[in-house]
Amino acid sequence: MVVLSLDLKKLEETRVEKDTEKELTGKNFIEQIIDKDLAEGVYDEVCTRFPPEPNGYLHIGHAKSILLNYGLAQKYNGKFNMRFDDTNPTKEKIEFVESIKNDIKWLGADWEDRLYFASNYFDQMYEAAIKLIKKGKAFVCDLSADEIREYRGTLKEPGKESPYRNRSVEENLDLFERMKNGEFEDGSRVLRAKIDMASPNINMRDPVIYRVAHMTHHNTGDKWCIYPMYDFAHPIEDAIEGVTHSICTLEFEDHRPLYDWVVRELEYPHPPKQIEFAKLYLTNVVTGKRYIKKLVEEGIVDGWDDPRLVSIAALRRRGFTPESIKMFVELCGVSKANSSVDYAMLEYCIREDLKMKRPRMMAVMDPVKLVIDNYPEDQIEELEVPNNMENPELGSRSVPFGKELYIEREDFMEVPVKKYKRLYPGNEVRLMNAYFVTCTDVEKDEEGNITVIHCTYDPASKGGNSPDGRKVKGTIHWVAAKTAVQVECRLYENIVDEEKGVYNKEDGSLNLNLNFLTVLNNCYVEPELAKAEAYDSYQFVRNGFFCADCHDSKPGLPVFNRIVSLKSSFKLEKK
Numbered sequence: 001m002v003v004l005s006l007d008l009k010k011l012e013e014t015r016v017e018k019d020t021e022k023e024l025t026g027k028n029f030i031e032q033i034i035d036k037d038l039a040e041g042v043y044d045e046v047c048t049r050f051p052p053e054p055n056g057y058l059h060i061g062h063a064k065s066i067l068l069n070y071g072l073a074q075k076y077n078g079k080f081n082m083r084f085d086d087t088n089p090t091k092e093k094i095e096f097v098e099s100i101k102n103d104i105k106w107l108g109a110d111w112e113d114r115l116y117f118a119s120n121y122f123d124q125m126y127e128a129a130i131k132l133i134k135k136g137k138a139f140v141c142d143l144s145a146d147e148i149r150e151y152r153g154t155l156k157e158p159g160k161e162s163p164y165r166n167r168s169v170e171e172n173l174d175l176f177e178r179m180k181n182g183e184f185e186d187g188s189r190v191l192r193a194k195i196d197m198a199s200p201n202i203n204m205r206d207p208v209i210y211r212v213a214h215m216t217h218h219n220t221g222d223k224w225c226i227y228p229m230y231d232f233a234h235p236i237e238d239a240i241e242g243v244t245h246s247i248c249t250l251e252f253e254d255h256r257p258l259y260d261w262v263v264r265e266l267e268y269p270h271p272p273k274q275i276e277f278a279k280l281y282l283t284n285v286v287t288g289k290r291y292i293k294k295l296v297e298e299g300i301v302d303g304w305d306d307p308r309l310v311s312i313a314a315l316r317r318r319g320f321t322p323e324s325i326k327m328f329v330e331l332c333g334v335s336k337a338n339s340s341v342d343y344a345m346l347e348y349c350i351r352e353d354l355k356m357k358r359p360r361m362m363a364v365m366d367p368v369k370l371v372i373d374n375y376p377e378d379q380i381e382e383l384e385v386p387n388n389m390e391n392p393e394l395g396s397r398s399v400p401f402g403k404e405l406y407i408e409r410e411d412f413m414e415v416p417v418k419k420y421k422r423l424y425p426g427n428e429v430r431l432m433n434a435y436f437v438t439c440t441d442v443e444k445d446e447e448g449n450i451t452v453i454h455c456t457y458d459p460a461s462k463g464g465n466s467p468d469g470r471k472v473k474g475t476i477h478w479v480a481a482k483t484a485v486q487v488e489c490r491l492y493e494n495i496v497d498e499e500k501g502v503y504n505k506e507d508g509s510l511n512l513n514l515n516f517l518t519v520l521n522n523c524y525v526e527p528e529l530a531k532a533e534a535y536d537s538y539q540f541v542r543n544g545f546f547c548a549d550c551h552d553s554k555p556g557l558p559v560f561n562r563i564v565s566l567k568s569s570f571k572l573e574k575k
Contacts, residue, residue, distance in 0.1 A: 028334040030068075030275055034076060034245060043244040043270065046078030050104065051118075051234065054084050054218075055091035056289035057304040057311040058103045060346070064280040064329045069247050070109035081241050082111035085118045087233045089217040097218070099304070103312040107322050118228075118237050119219040125228045125236055126180065128266050129191055129210055133172045137265055138209065139165055140175040141192045148190075151197075152205050158198040159205045165194060179212055182225045186212050193232070195261060203258045207231060231255055235262040238272040246274045250338060280332055281340040284496045285310045291510055300512070301495075307549075307561050308495040308516055310343075318492070319537045319547025319563035324350040343494070347564045354537060354545050354563075359387035359394055362432065362477045363525040363540040363560075365489060367406040369481065370453045372437060375403040380482060383463075385433045388539075399526055401434055404481040406524045408542075411476040412453055414442060421474040423453065429474035432541065436461040436472060477541040484524035489546065489560045491518040523560075532558040542566065 027035065037043050048069040052058060058066075073080035082104060086092050104111070132138035141164045143151065153159030167175075179189055191210035199205055209232035214225045228236075238246045246259070253276045263271035286292060292309060295301045305313035315325070327349040332341055380402045387394040407423070416424040423429050428438040435457040443452035460467050464475070493516045496502050500511035529538065534550035536558075546560040553559045 029336065030072065030245070030247065030277060030334060031075070033273075033275060034072065037244070037273070038076070042273075045244070046073060046076040047081065047242050047244045048073045048078065048247060049081035049083050049238065049241065049243050050109070051083045051085045051237070052100050053088065053091075053230075054086055054093065054096040054100060055088065056096055056292065057099050057313050059287045059312065060282060060285075060310045060315065060325070060328075061280045061287055062103075063107060063312055063325050064332065065247070065249070066104055066107055066109050067326060067329050068277070068334060070107075072245070072247070078244075079114065079242075080109060080111055081114040081116060081243065082109075083116040083118065083237060083241065085230065085234065085237070086217070086219060087118050087228050087230060089213070089215040089227065092218055094218055099313055103316075106316055107312070107325065114241075116237070116241060117219055118233050119217060121233075121237055121240055122220060122224055122228070124240060125233055126226075128236055129176065129228075129232075130173065132193065132209075132265060133176060133191075134169060135265065136169060137194050138172065138191055139167050139194055140172050140179070141165070141190050141206075141208075142188070143190075145187060148208065152202060153197070155202070159202075161197050162192070162206065165206070176210075179210070179226050180224075182214065184212050186214055188212060191226075193258075193261070195258075201254060201257055203231070203255050204261070207258060231258050232262060235259045235272065235274075236266065239263050239266070239268040239270075242270070243272045244270075246272045248274060248276055249279045250276045250336070251279075252276055276336070278335050278338045280329070281338065282310060282346065283340050283342050284494055284498045284502060285343060286495060286502060286510060295495075295510075302551075307490070308492050316535070317547075317550050318561050319535070319545065320346075320350050321353050321537075324353040327353060350545065350564050351566070354539065356388065356391045358537055358539050358545065359397070360389070360539045360541055361526060361529055362399070362479050363487075363489070363523060363529065363543060363546070364406045364408055364477070364479055364484075365520055365523050365540075365543055366409045367522060367524050368409045368412065368450060368453060370405045370407050370437075370455060370478065372403050372405070372455050372457045373440065374456045377403060379403065380480065383433055397528055399433070399528070400480045400483040402480040402482050405431070405478040406481055406484060407453070407476055407478050409450075412439070412450065414450065422476055423455075423474065427474070428472050429476055430461075430464050430472050431457075432475055432477045433464055434462070434478070435459070435464070436466060479524050479526050481524075483527050485527055485530040485557075487523050487525055487529070487558060487560060488552075489520045489523045489562065490549075491520065491562050492516065493518075529558065530556050532560075537563065539566075 050066050050069050070080045141162045143162055151160050176191055190208045192206045193209050195204045195206055197205045209229050210226050213227050216222050256274045259274045301308055304311055305317045307314055307318035328346050380400050382398040383401050384396050385399045386396045412423045413420055423439050425439050428436055431437055437455040437457045439455050441454040442450050445451050494513055495516045497511040497513045504511055532548040534548055534553055537547040540546050544565040545563040547563050548558040549561050
């Protein structure tokens with residue numbers, strides 16, 4: 001697998017290079033195939049689809065498929081279908097159906113009135129199976145699952161035919177109807193396609209296309225006790241819906257001959273074409289549904305949308321935007337080669353998207369009190385502060401200022417280290433958008449911890465500049481103690497121990513980072529932030545981008561999730 005590693009400073013250059021390269025070399029390989037099909041009259045219009053199985057929440061990798069399929073439909077003025085491949089009732093839930101719909105809408109993909117379920121076609125799939133039996137292309141097999149695997153052969157040796165392969169059409173029709181009527185136990189009989197047990201492609205060695213499963217289906221209830229297999233159902237669904245280009249990931253490349261066999265044997269007039277592209281892999285993240293399910297069930301995370309995960313719902317809850325994910329997908333590109341992208345690239349995209357759009361607010365994560373001794377005792381003045389100095393269109397806001405403030409504990413050192421430019425005894429700094437202050441004294445508790453910093457201010461330096469032209473080297477942010485709002489802020493790290501990798505090689509378990517969440521309950525923010533509602537996001541000066549949590553925030557008392565820090569803590573090198 002190729003590891004796609006980019007210096008974060010060069011990501012913007014890379015994006016420009018990709019755009020330039022596309023202009024020079026033309027369209028990606030999928031677009032070239034579509035152009036050829038349209039030019040040769042294979043299809044009159046383009047129809048794509050996104051077909052998730054509703055057995056879990058979608059993750060960042062699915063976003064690439066959604067945006068690719070929808071983008072192709074948009075580019076060619078075609079149609080985009082939304083379809084749930086709900087052929088396996090053992091793992092599917094309405095909860096997952098609704099979450100998937102919400103994710104796709106949030107990403108901006110519009111299926112209009114074309115929302116479909118594979119289960120809507122169960123009658124047609126049953127008739128399709130009958131047609132194959134009548135053509136002598138399918139048979140009921142009594143072998144167990146283990147026996148079928150044993151008969152299948154290996155990559156080097158051909159399989160051997162089932163002893164039930166040459167049953168008569170009449171016997172197969174009778175047995176298949178009895179399967180449908182519930183006369184047989186789960187696993188006792190299956191319907192198999194009759195293709196070629198000597199095929200070099202194991203998928204073509206008489207694959208199972210129907211199995212007995214006495215399960216209640218979320219959409220069809222107890223109507224059926226037989227269910228089609230994915231490789232049989234999927235091409236039929238595409239053909240019924242008029243899909244022209246069935247875009248899927250590389251693991252289905254070896255399944256394409258079976259896909260083509262199904263639509264050919266069922267004699268669809270305009271059979272769809274399957275095209276495979278490379279999946280999107282993110283390094284050191286958990287995307288496997290069974291692993292996420294385990295994390296949820298064991299209470300390690302608080303749900304499929306926990307901000308430490310990379311499900312689309314989790315990224316949305318954490319504060320990522322559709323635009324940032326689209327930028328990320330565009331940077332990754334479309335190719336035939338599997339590659340892996342560092343999570344830092346996704347962080348780059350959300351920073352790029354938010355930095356000009358969101359106001360820059362003051363919030364103190366680890367507060368220590370600062371008292372301005374020569375400031376009027378009960379005075380609270382309102383300072384006009386720009387919301388984003390790089391984007392004047394965002395306007396300004398009024399921020400209260402008073403005698404007692406909170407500043408970050410790390411912005412003061414009693415004994416400063418070399419090149420320390422912030423506050424220390426005798427040093428003068430700028431309070432952002434306010435005044436120059438000079439430290440005069442400190443108060444400590446019995447254990448020697450600093451509890452209060454005393455300063456004096458220069459009233460002439462209002463706005464952060466002095467009329468006499470003197471300069472200060474340090475600028476720190478603050479909030480007024482009397483008007484500050486105490487909130488909870490959550491700082492996230494990777495849920496995976498990056499040094500060990502995602503999975504334990506010995507037992508396949510997850511290598512979890514035990515410090516993946518830090519909850520700060522004693523944060524103080526300026527009063528404007530008390531108005532934050534679910535999903536509202538801001539840049540907290542020097543602390544990163546934060547978003548109001550959609551579950552735990554209350555009116556006037558938001559809880560903030562850190563989306564991303566302002567700068568990456570590491571650098572990616574080419575490998």
